[in-house]
Amino acid sequence: MVTxxxxxxxxxxxxxxxxxxxxxxxxxxxxxxxxxxxPNCRRRGRTKPIRYSGKxxxxxxxxxxxxxxxxxxEAPYIIAIVELDEGPRLTSQMDDCDLRDVKIGVPVExxxxxxxxxxxxxxxxxxxxxxIAK
Amino acid sequence: xxxxxAIIGAAMTKFGEEWERGFRDLIAEAGVKAIEDAHxxxxxxxxxxxxxxxxxxxxxxxHITALIADYMGLNPIPATRVEAAxxxxxxxxxxxxxxxxxxxxxxxxxxxxxxxxxxxxGDAAVALGGAGDQEWELFMGATFPALYALxxxxxxxxxxxxxxxxxxxxxxxxxxxxRNPYAHFQNEITIRDVLKSKMVASPLRVYDCSPITDGAxxxxxxxxxxxxxxxxxxxxxxASSQASDTLALHHRKSLTTLNATVVAARKAYDMxxxxxxxxxxCEVHDCFTIAxxxxxxxxxxxxxxxxxxxxxxxxxxxxxRIPINTSGGLKGCGHPVGATGVKQAVEIxxxxxxxxxxxxxxxxxxxxxxxxxGSGATAVIHILKRAx
Numbered sequence: 104m105v106t107x108x109x110x111x112x113x114x115x116x117x118x119x120x121x122x123x124x125x126x127x128x129x130x131x132x133x134x135x136x137x138x139x140x141x142p143n144c145r146r147r148g149r150t151k152p153i154r155y156s157g158k159x160x161x162x163x164x165x166x167x168x169x170x171x172x173x174x175x176x177e178a179p180y181i182i183a184i185v186e187l188d189e190g191p192r193l194t195s196q197m198d199d200c201d202l203r204d205v206k207i208g209v210p211v212e213x214x215x216x217x218x219x220x221x222x223x224x225x226x227x228x229x230x231x232x233x234x235i236a237k
Numbered sequence: 238x239x240x241x242x243a244i245i246g247a248a249m250t251k252f253g254e255e256w257e258r259g260f261r262d263l264i265a266e267a268g269v270k271a272i273e274d275a276h277x278x279x280x281x282x283x284x285x286x287x288x289x290x291x292x293x294x295x296x297x298x299x300h301i302t303a304l305i306a307d308y309m310g311l312n313p314i315p316a317t318r319v320e321a322a323x324x325x326x327x328x329x330x331x332x333x334x335x336x337x338x339x340x341x342x343x344x345x346x347x348x349x350x351x352x353x354x355x356x357x358x359g360d361a362a363v364a365l366g367g368a369g370d371q372e373w374e375l376f377m378g379a380t381f382p383a384l385y386a387l388x389x390x391x392x393x394x395x396x397x398x399x400x401x402x403x404x405x406x407x408x409x410x411x412x413x414x415x416r417n418p419y420a421h422f423q424n425e426i427t428i429r430d431v432l433k434s435k436m437v438a439s440p441l442r443v444y445d446c447s448p449i450t451d452g453a454x455x456x457x458x459x460x461x462x463x464x465x466x467x468x469x470x471x472x473x474x475x476a477s478s479q480a481s482d483t484l485a486l487h488h489r490k491s492l493t494t495l496n497a498t499v500v501a502a503r504k505a506y507d508m509x510x511x512x513x514x515x516x517x518x519c520e521v522h523d524c525f526t527i528a529x530x531x532x533x534x535x536x537x538x539x540x541x542x543x544x545x546x547x548x549x550x551x552x553x554x555x556x557x558r559i560p561i562n563t564s565g566g567l568k569g570c571g572h573p574v575g576a577t578g579v580k581q582a583v584e585i586x587x588x589x590x591x592x593x594x595x596x597x598x599x600x601x602x603x604x605x606x607x608x609x610x611g612s613g614a615t616a617v618i619h620i621l622k623r624a625x
Binding site for chain 2: 184
């Protein structure tokens with residue numbers, strides 16, 4: 104299991120729960136996950152938070168049959184690179200869908216789900232997954 | 238003005254599941270054999286550079302290169318660890334190259350090692366996951382095979398590459414491995430074996446993936462001028478290049494090319510004043526079968542999208558147009574992560590010396606190594622040439 108400590112998990116809540124990224128006011132490029140420093144403008148850049156619509160398309164996908172520790176109960180599950188309508192791509196699980204409907208280019212939308220938990224007494228990490236758009 | 242640098246000693250341990258031997262035993266064996274191969278004594282060594290990706294996760298040991306120097310009997314010389322995930326060995330080689338080329342050190346040993354079977358397969362997978370973006374790939378449920386599966390799916394979508402073509406990479410690399418006594422796997426396999434093996438992350442199956450392997454490799458470097466004092470046939474490093482890219486795969490413009498490989502290859506060819514067609518033999522980073530296909534295109538051996546067809550037509554076999562992964566590659570020879578980049582150089586040294594026995598490429602004079610970290614955030618390339 105990938106160990107994500109409590110502070111590390113908490114400071115990513117805006118991104119994981121609300122799909123909040125950042126936009127550079129100077130070059131207008133936007134980033135998900137959020138970046139404090141714009142890699143294009145560096146010290147001349149100025150970033151502010153933006154919220155993504157949660158809509159996008161499947162850019163690539165795979166069905167995982169050999170899960171990592173912590174994801175055993177989920178397997179087999181679908182992992183996809185989703186291209187958001189606003190441009191950036193992210194890696195996410197696909198949920199609530201039939202494998203036959205999962206194809207490159209298919210429209211998808213964000214849903215809020217449990218991602219994983221740190222054992223029985225640890226933190227429960229929530230965040231985004233995607234499903235096929237209606 | 239930089240000095241010309243040559244490899245004068247090369248050695249590796251048997252790769253495999255080495256239950257009887259620990260990290261210390263493996264790296265000491267490779268290092269001592271390499272120094273012996275260079276016809277020198279340990280007293281002449283100025284420094285050690287060691288490549289290991291995840292000793293902290295796999296054997297709980299950091300500060301690993303001081304330990305290596307200790308077990309090789311080389312204290313008190315400086316010993317530096319180099320880490321760039323699966324490219325740790327290749328980047329260690331480049332670091333040793335820079336140290337000799339600059340004139341700061343005269344003789345250095347570059348070692349690479351990983352001991353992977355002291356932990357469970359699940360824990361090894363978690364350790365390897367550190368090569369990707371922990372917060373935004375692995376945490377979300379991706380695995381390393383899945384990242385390469387995402388590349389494979391795009392390659393199939395954009396260029397019509399088939400699962401049979403990917404399987405042929407595994408078949409070829411097992412065939413070469415069966416001729417390499419140091420290789421993890423000593424058996425040949427068929428396309429049918431690959432296509433019937435367990436699915437790991439679709440479309441990649443077990444036989445599309447490199448195994449979890451223990452092993453170590455080492456080379457001894459010195460200036461070309463000094464090299465002739467020790468050996469008759471030094472192997473000159475005529476190019477060394479390295480490039481980086483985004484850590485997360487999803488941030489790349491394309492999933493069907495590794496830009497770090499493209500950039501490093503361009504620099505390496507420029508430095509050596511050579512073209513892809515001048516390379517006689519090449520070890521590429523085939524952590525998964527699709528990775529060899531993509532690398533064969535990015536290194537300029539085939540046009541983008543034609544790597545799958547090239548494998549199908551046998552163009553990468555021994556004694557074909559460009560023999561790729563004569564050692565068996567990561568797939569057949571095994572992938573002890575930190576050792577791989579150094580092992581690639583050992584294989585090319587043997588090929589250029591004419592010592593590769595049953596897998597010898599005829600008249601090989603110029604060889605290349607291509608070592609990748611993670612899903613392509615680091616690529617490091619070396620071109621080697623006989624200097625006798």
